[in-house]
Amino acid sequence: MADAVVSLTIDGTSVAVQPGATVLDAVNQLGLPLPQLCKDPDRPALGACRTCLVKVEGMRGFPASCHLPARDGMIVSTNDPELVRIRRGVLDLTCGMATPAFDRPGFGQLSDACARLGFFQRRHMPWRHVPVDDTKSFFILDRDACILCGRCTVACDDVQQIGAIALLGRSNSTKVGVFGDDSLASSVCTSCGQCVAACPTGAIRPKEAPSPFMREVETTCPYCGVGCGIRLRVRADGRLALMADDVPTNRSSLGMLCVKGRFGTGFVHAADRIIHPMVRRDGRWHQVSWDEALDTAADGLARHRGRFGALASAKATNEEGYIVQKFVRAVMGTNNIDHCARLCHSPSVVAMLRSLGSGATSNSYDDYEEAGCLMVVGSDPSSNHPVIAVRLRRAVSRGARLIVINPKRIELCDQADLWLRQRPGTDVTLFNAMARVIVDEGLANLEFVRHRTEGLEAWRESLEPYTLQFAEQVTGVPQEQIAQAARWYARPAFAGSCLMWGMGITQHTNGTANVHALVNLSLVAGQMGFPGSGISPLRGQNNVQGCCDAGCLPAHLPGYQGYSPETLNAFEAVWGIRPPDNAGMALTDMIEACLDGSIRAMYMVGENPLLTEPDLHHATRALSNLDCLVVQELFLHETAELAHVFLPTAAFAEKEGTFTNSERRVQRVRKALDPPGEARPDWWITSELARRIADKLGLPGAGFHYTHSAEIFDEMARLVPFLGGISHERLDREGGIQWPCPTSDHPGTRFLFAESFPIGKAKFVPVAQTAEAAELPDHDYPFLLNTGRILYHWHGGTLTRRVQGLLELAPRLEVAINPEDARRLGIEEGTPIRLISRRGELIGFAQPTDAVRPGEIFIPFVKLAESGANILTNSAFDPFAKIPEYKVCAIRIERVGA
Incomplete structure (x- = not known):
């Protein structure tokens, strides 16, 4: 039985709070204007500012309400005359620390508190004058406005677990600063802005001048798959404010954001955004009406109904992904529909569906913090998923073991208990050797294996060659480290083990085998189906999970349903037309089909x-061969330049819908702005196009007459059992919900496989180490190239290159090269160098670092030079998932001008 609430009276008003709440919690619940300068809403009380003092009947003195537990029957006053006098004196002294105060715009909570008390005294303390530090792109540090409350340092150290700033000095020389008393730009600061959000005075504040806000809108971040909640402020001039706030109640972000989520939404106002439909005639773009653009697109696509393919967007909403695949199947009569999951996590989906019956993350973010062991494989969360990296650092601080498996040294290696640095492409050998340790040393969870899996004996026999000695020889990882990692993972000190991986595992010609080997490892250890355990393919884009769920895959209908007669009947009953019953082409197949003529039209x-395909010269030749290319986008990017019709779409802040994050949490996306010009939401554009083509082809039951995205979600939920209990209305009322959620009274599912697997028993799938990669270094191309993401840019950079502050933080293509190689080649830091593969070349700037080993090179695949990284990469692909091998190719290096 739940504990009874605590009832108390504050300023004559009764209020009830939960046991354990403070008096300040009760005051805030009533919305009373009580100053609380040192209390961050999301953090424990510091009790340093003494401005939240209250008077409690029967209690001596004036206690700080932030530290005072609420008790039943308390009678509290926040405005007793003597109390107000004391508070005024405290604020007066506080103001003496911040000079000048009230003529400074946006002086935050301190200014508001003083204004309510009716005084605007200015003090000047010249010995505290410190020049403003404006070395960061998005915010400044103005110590003259600082009251030394410590909220910023707590936000940086305790919340984000970064520790870039601290209180330096003693007595009246105390100030906020960084190591060595240098500039913010010289520190380990990642520009996450947590300190900016925490500061009560504006001492750390955005560079953007304060502007009145018309409204605030809670929505979901448009960047990575973490799915952080953000609060957008709409300025009086109709633009988004520079800084978005976190939504502390969002269970994905836990009240944190990274630099992109907090400061990176300005791309919606980019000067080069296309806001009118366009048609290409005689090699030139012409602005046209929506009717003309849609009719031209419909004519071109309808002519090639049998030779057609489409790409949906993992940046768009679930509703929009659903509409695109429905259009492709119901109107264009094909299952040639795919999206960027093909290029990042298709091996995860393929392998997990075969082994477990589900391709989704099995656990929740909360499980990372509860786990006794965390194993991070082929992923750099600090760059790709910064808020998840914070959770991992929290877990380590609470005693969890952290194992990092990555050829490249990443930031998490500094916190890791063990770092396994395998040779690229040798992952199957490493994981099979770990599994053999678990089996040979009796660490397997035999009860789990006997009752919930099948195929153990054949798999166990397949491990025979993978001795520790053999694994060390192949992978380069000392056998003692391999054995230790296996032991820690199989038998964590407490709770369970969480295994997470990224594209360092999947973007290989043996990517599906890599994932199978990881899943086998989790199965033999029994590390799934309970709190603090699970497997997590970390999604790169904001709605990769949702786009897969919605059916934007050639081999699966929405909800990962196959093409059985029963399933086709169900879709036909709703759509009024039967989807095709054969699997379509994957993206990599479509590119080849453009060359041989089996695809003549595409809708993207x-x-x-x-920018994202491997061997970009090859991809360009393929798409240039199309008779009709229709691109629906925000910007006239590299692919759009080849299009015949351009359809301008609304950005994330300009439409309604849902995203689904990496932990299967469906979350609302809400409209904060009207789309500029004639831009429209993707679902509206696709529906209009579908109706026109259906009319031209005389198709029955097109079913694209929607008035709101909520109607689309409801239709999808009727056809996808694990979404059956979710709706926009419920999400607005309750917040994000994790699927499976089959009924409207179901609470959602924190972790999968608690009692069973969708396929009954999970399957061990034997896999063997084949060739390390399709292309390895040789005499002519002696270096091995690896690619990935960096913190300040996202994906190919189409969005982040249009945010000036992010571009300032990472303005050029830096090439990570081992110092030993740099010395041998006569290359210094910042030296322009040319990278050449068998497919193309690009120019970057050398960054000698021991993060990569001798003979290895790392570059981000964001386009920061004339060409993106994929001008170099190899188009060889995994035969099962059809994912290209982005992670390994051979290159040579030349000094520019040498």
Whole structure:
């Protein structure tokens, strides 16, 4: 039985709070204007400012309400005359620390508190004058406005677990600063802005001048798959404010944001955004009406109904992904529909569906913090998923073991208990050797294996060659480290083990085998189906999970349903037309089909394959061969430049819908702005196009007459059992919900496989180490190239390159090269160098670092030079998932001008 609430009276008003709440919690619940300068809403009380003092009947003195537990029957006053006098004196002294105060715009909570008490005294303490530090792109540090409350240092150290700033000095020389008393730009600060959000005075504040806000809108971040909640402020001039706030109640972000989520939404106002439909005639773009653009697109696509393919967007909403695949199947009569998951986590989906019956993350973010062991494989969360990295650092601080498996040294290696640095492409050998340790040393969870899995004996026999000695020889990892990692993972000190991986595992010609080997490892250890355990393919884009769920895959209908007669009947009953019953082409197959003529028309929504495909020269030749290319986007990017019709779409802040994050949490996306010009939401554009083509082809039951995205979600939920209990209305009322959620009274599912697997028993799938990669270094191309993401840019950079502050933080293409190689080649830091593969070349700037080993090179695949990284990469692909091998190719290096 739940504990009874605590009832108390504050300023004559009764209020009830939960046991354990403070008097300040009760005051805030009533919305009373009580100053609380040192109390961050999301953190424990510091009790330093003494401005939240209250008077409690029967209690001596004036206690600080932030530290005072609420007790039943308390009678509290926040405005007793003597109390107000004391508070005024405290604020007066506080103001003496911040000079000048009230003529400074946006002086935050301190200014508000003083104004309510009716005084605007200015003090000047010249010995505290310190020059403003404006070395960061998005915010400044103005110590003259600082009251030394410590909220910023707590936000940086305790919340984000970064520790870039601290209180330096003693007595009246105390100030906020960084190591060595240098500038913010010289520190380990990641520009996450947590300190800016915490500061009560504006001492750390955005560079953007304060502007009145018309409204605030809670929505979901448009960047990575973490799915952080953000609060957008709409300025009086109709633009988004520079800084978005976190939504502390969002269970994904836990009241944190990274630099992109907090400061990176300005791309919606980019000067080069296309806001009118366009048609290409005689090699030139012409602005046209929506009717003309849609009719031209419909004519071109309808002519090639049998030779057609489409790409949906993992940046768009679930509703928009659902509409695109429905259009492709119901109107264009094909299952040739795919999206960027093909290029990042298709091996995860393929392997997990076969082994477990589900391709989704099995656990929740909360499980990372509860786990006794965390194993991070082929992923750099600090760059790709910063808020998840914070959770991992929290877990380590609470005693969890952290194992990092990555050829490249990443930031988490500094916190890791063990770092396994395998040779690229040798992952199957490493994981099979770990599994053999678990089996040979009796560490397997035999009860789990006997009752919930099958195929153990054949798999166990397949491990025979993978001795520790053999694994060390192949992978380069000392056998003692391999054995230790296996032991810690199989038998964590407490709770369970969480295994997470990224594209360092999947973007290989043996990517599906890599994932199978990881899943086998989790199965033999029994590390799934309970709190603090699970497996997590960390999603790169904001709605990769949702786009897969919605059916934007060639081999699966929405909800990962196959093409059985029963399933096709169900879709036909809703759509009024039967979907095709054969699997369609994957994206990599479509590119080849453009060359041989089996695809003559394509429809691309929010994707830019001429930046993300491997061997970009080859991809360009393929798409240039199309008779009709329709691109639906925000910007005229590399692929759009080849299009015949351009359809301008609304950005995330300009439409309603849902995203689904990496932990299967469906969350609302809400409209904060009207789309500029004639831009429209993707679902509206696709529906209009579908109706026109259906009319031209005389198709029955097109079913694209929607008035709101909520109607689309309801239709999808009727056809996808694990979404059956979710709706926009319920999400607005309750917040994000994790699927499976089959009924309207179901609470959602924190972790999968608690009692069973969708396929009954999970399957051990034997896998063997084949060739390390399709292309390895040789005499002519002696270096091995690896690619990935960096913190300050996202994906190919189509969005982040249009945010000036992010571009300032990472303005050029830096090439990570081992110092030993740099010395041998006569290359210094910042030296322009040319990277050449068998497919193309690009120019970057050398960054000698021991993060990569001798003979290895790392570059981000964001386009920061004339060409993106994929001008170099190899188009060889995994035969099962059809994912290209982005992670390994051979290159040579030349000094520019040498």
